[in-house]
Amino acid sequence: MSSPLLAVSELTKRYRRGGQTIAAVDGISFHIEPAETLALAGPSGSGKSTIARLLLRLIEPDAGHIEFEGGDFLSLNGAALRARRARLQMVFQDPLAAFNPRATVARVLGDPLRVHGIASRRERPRRIAALLERVGLSADLATRAIHEISGGQRQRIAIARAIATKPSLVVLDEAVSALDVSVRGQILQLLLDLQREERIAYLFISHDLGVISAIAHRIAILDAGRIAESGDARAVIDAPQSAIGKALVAATPKLTRTSMHDAS
Amino acid sequence: MNPLRRFLGTPEAVAGAIILIALFAMALTAPLIFPGDPQAIAGPALLPPFQDWLLPLGTDRLGRDVTAELFHGARTSLAVGLAAAAAALVIGAVVGTLAGFAGGLVDEVLMRVTDAFQTVPSFLLALAFVSIVGPSLGVVVAAIALGAWTGPARVARAEVLSIRERDFVASARVIGMHPLEIAFREVLPNALPPVLALSSVIVAAAILTEAALSFLGLGDPNRVTWGGMIAEGRAVLRTAPFLSIVPGIALVLTVLGVYLAGEGVVETTAVRRSLS
Ligand SMILES: Nc1ncnc2c1ncn2[C@@H]1O[C@H](COP(=O)(O)OP(=O)(O)O)[C@@H](O)[C@H]1O
Ligand SMILES: [Mg+2]
Numbered sequence: 026m027s028s029p030l031l032a033v034s035e036l037t038k039r040y041r042r043g044g045q046t047i048a049a050v051d052g053i054s055f056h057i058e059p060a061e062t063l064a065l066a067g068p069s070g071s072g073k074s075t076i077a078r079l080l081l082r083l084i085e086p087d088a089g090h091i092e093f094e095g096g097d098f099l100s101l102n103g104a105a106l107r108a109r110r111a112r113l114q115m116v117f118q119d120p121l122a123a124f125n126p127r128a129t130v131a132r133v134l135g136d137p138l139r140v141h142g143i144a145s146r147r148e149r150p151r152r153i154a155a156l157l158e159r160v161g162l163s164a165d166l167a168t169r170a171i172h173e174i175s176g177g178q179r180q181r182i183a184i185a186r187a188i189a190t191k192p193s194l195v196v197l198d199e200a201v202s203a204l205d206v207s208v209r210g211q212i213l214q215l216l217l218d219l220q221r222e223e224r225i226a227y228l229f230i231s232h233d234l235g236v237i238s239a240i241a242h243r244i245a246i247l248d249a250g251r252i253a254e255s256g257d258a259r260a261v262i263d264a265p266q267s268a269i270g271k272a273l274v275a276a277t278p279k280l281t282r283t284s285m286h287d288a289s
Numbered sequence: 290m291n292p293l294r295r296f297l298g299t300p301e302a303v304a305g306a307i308i309l310i311a312l313f314a315m316a317l318t319a320p321l322i323f324p325g326d327p328q329a330i331a332g333p334a335l336l337p338p339f340q341d342w343l344l345p346l347g348t349d350r351l352g353r354d355v356t357a358e359l360f361h362g363a364r365t366s367l368a369v370g371l372a373a374a375a376a377a378l379v380i381g382a383v384v385g386t387l388a389g390f391a392g393g394l395v396d397e398v399l400m401r402v403t404d405a406f407q408t409v410p411s412f413l414l415a416l417a418f419v420s421i422v423g424p425s426l427g428v429v430v431a432a433i434a435l436g437a438w439t440g441p442a443r444v445a446r447a448e449v450l451s452i453r454e455r456d457f458v459a460s461a462r463v464i465g466m467h468p469l470e471i472a473f474r475e476v477l478p479n480a481l482p483p484v485l486a487l488s489s490v491i492v493a494a495a496i497l498t499e500a501a502l503s504f505l506g507l508g509d510p511n512r513v514t515w516g517g518m519i520a521e522g523r524a525v526l527r528t529a530p531f532l533s534i535v536p537g538i539a540l541v542l543t544v545l546g547v548y549l550a551g552e553g554v555v556e557t558t559a560v561r562r563s564l565s
Contacts, residue, residue: 083459107465115463122456125475137464186464 028095029056030226031080031194036089038075049075051250052089059193060224064237064258066273067247073230075250077198080228081115082106094193111141111190118199120179124171130157130182131167137189156185160215177208181215188219196228201236213240234277238262246270292557302553308546315363323357327513331357335529349518349532350525359539361513366543369430370496376434377491381441382477382484388442389449389480390472400446403439411436415498419507426509429502433495440491441484448480482558489551493544500540515540 038050050072057063065073078084080091082098091098093113101109117123124133134153138144144152154164160181166174174182180200187195197216201209217240219225231237237244238258245255246269253267265271296302319327331354336347338355346355388399406414415432422428452458453476461471502508503516515536522532 078459081459081463083462107467110463110465115460117456117460119456123460125457125461125479127478136461136466140465140467186460190464 028092030059030061030094031057031228032090032092033080034090034092036076036079036091037087038072038079038084039087048250050079050086053247053250053252055245055252055255057194057226057228059226060220061243062220062227062229062241064241064244065228065230065247066232066234066237066244067253068232068269068273070249071247072250073232073247074198076247077115077196077228077230080196081110081113108141111137112192113194113196114187114190114192115196115198116180116183116187116200119203120176120183121172123183124179126172128171129167130169130171130174133171133182134167134186134189137186141190143190152189156189157182159188159219160185161211177204177212180204180208180212184212184215184219188223188225191223192225194226194228196230198230199232200229202231202233209236216240232273234262234273246273295557296553299553299556301549302556305546305549305551305553308542309550312363312367312543312546315360316367319357319360319364323354323360327357327361328353335525337529338531338535346535347529347531349521350529355518355532355535358513358518359515359535362515362518362536363539363543365426365509365512365514366496366499366540369426369433369499370492370547372430373433373437373495373499374488374492376430377437377495378441378484378488380434380438381443382445382481384438385442385445385447385484386449386472386477386480389446390453390468390476396446399442403442406436407439409436411494412498412501415502416505416507419502424502424507424509426512429499429508432502433498436498437491437495441487444487445477445480445484448483449476452476452479486555489547489555492551493547496540496543496547 033056034054036050036053037048039046039048053072053076055063065076067073075084079086082101086099093109096109098109098113131150131153134156135149138149138152139146150167153167157164157166162178162181162185166178166182171179171182183200201212204212213236216227220227227240229237229241241258243256244258244261246253246261246265246267248267248269253269254261254265261270262274265274296306330352332341332344332348332352334348334350334352336344336352338347339345340347344354344356346359349355349358384399384403388396388403411433414436415429418432418435419428422432449472458471458475461475466475499508500514500516500519503514504520506517506520508514508517518536519533519540522529522534522536526533
């Protein structure tokens, strides 16, 4: 039996709040296969971002295991962890907050190339131009400051930065929620193209079932730190079984049932 | 309105800037206008000001040219003030960034050290340091910086504590950047503005401390200093008060100029930041 790309088991994270302990993530298990998109849906405060931050080792879990590319991801530390990060990347919700306010586009894209020794200083401008082109932007953008470009361009830059190190898994935490509807469609199409061509798997976090139905193969619906139900994305969204699943579907206006997977 | 015009629209700031420009002009031209040793005998002793147009501010007890001493003293005051403030800001920014970014034990230890330095009055610290190591320009600079870095360290730490929670720092970790690079290349530059806002106060205090050390005879003996001139004049305070008054006025004007111009800069940039 081949092992999955990512296998999470019994992951738990508790926070103390006012003398009381709450489990933001409460014994969650799931897995992701190569080139697959798993959506994490759930209302605000259900623990979606906490899972993302646990996977990226931005915070440490209280219990559980994370196996990534066949190795124990939680046992890595220091230089070994930093090296492994090349394969597991993240795109944040607010593309403005996710970049150093003083940075230029070239620096934002050059940093991962430099940190992981992917391109020498001389090669870097060419690699940066190629990355920009890869996400549908002009290479001229490289010299611009991050705060000078539009929100949609910024999120494309964030995606370019995430794929710069050729990751096998990218975690996207509400990555399209802050964007205009028209821009959102383009970004989703870009993600689908990248997945098809580079076999990247996504953990796609969103509270929007409309967006999820357009991009995800499977879905897990979270409620208060636990998985309420999971399964094939279309099947779950068409006929949710859990109370929270039904509530989410009811809250989504005119849910388009046609997936972008069919269109492409 | 651009910041320069706003700066020029503030009378206090303009006054401060004019004083500073005059001071820098004195410091820079001192070796040209008054070449040679400013401590050499230049005329009769205790010549009052405005008697001889070649010695416009007169001479001191030993017949040294007070004008030349004043110009050369400006060099010492500015050099020590700027160097000590720069050293204090660098030390403070580095310590504050390390403490705030690393957290835990590192933060605890660094902040206890900062507390310790802050508890000792900075002038006593400088006094003790110079007495032990011996007076020279470098030692005086180090002694003053030693008592001045704690303010910048606290401000930098507070700023870093809020910046390190921001997404762009998480993003830097995600791409595998080394923590030291994150601290000094991503976080520190964004924490600098409020730290730099302290510079005028620190420069002004450093100039005063240097003068006080020199007054007590703990300045560099090979350089003319305003503090040293005031101390010199003290012996003949009744008969020749101008010997203490002239460098005293220079000192007060300098501190005032640094402070006013510094406040003007902070004010105009703060307005710009709140507008953007
Ligand atoms: N640093 C923290 N300290 C305390 N509680 C937290 C912290 N981070 C998240 N939480 C709590 O954990 C729960 C899950 O939060 P989060 O993962 O951000 O939810 P979501 O992304 O689904 O909206 C919430 O109740 C939130 O208040
Ligand atoms: Mg969230």
